[in-house]
Amino acid sequence: MKTLFHTTKEDILKMSWDEVQELMSMMIRNNLYNEFVKYLGKPPHVLKHDYFIEKMNTKEFQRN
Numbered sequence: 379m380k381t382l383f384h385t386t387k388e389d390i391l392k393m394s395w396d397e398v399q400e401l402m403s404m405m406i407r408n409n410l411y412n413e414f415v416k417y418l419g420k421p422p423h424v425l426k427h428d429y430f431i432e433k434m435n436t437k438e439f440q441r442n
Contacts, residue, residue, distance in 0.1 A: 402421075
């Protein structure tokens with residue numbers, strides 16, 4: 379099955395917060411945001427946030 383989107387969850391995790399915001403704005407402007415969220419499973423900012431928190435918790439756990 380071909381998909382409309384080429385950006386993956388892994389791509390989003392590598393993006394800066396500004397890039398994520400720009401991507402989301404572009405998807406909203408083009409009425410693709412809801413389909414993009416379905417494709418990813420979660421909104422891009424939530425994926426980035428969850429990854430960021432996971433990394434922080436892992437680093438914190440390693441310090442103790």
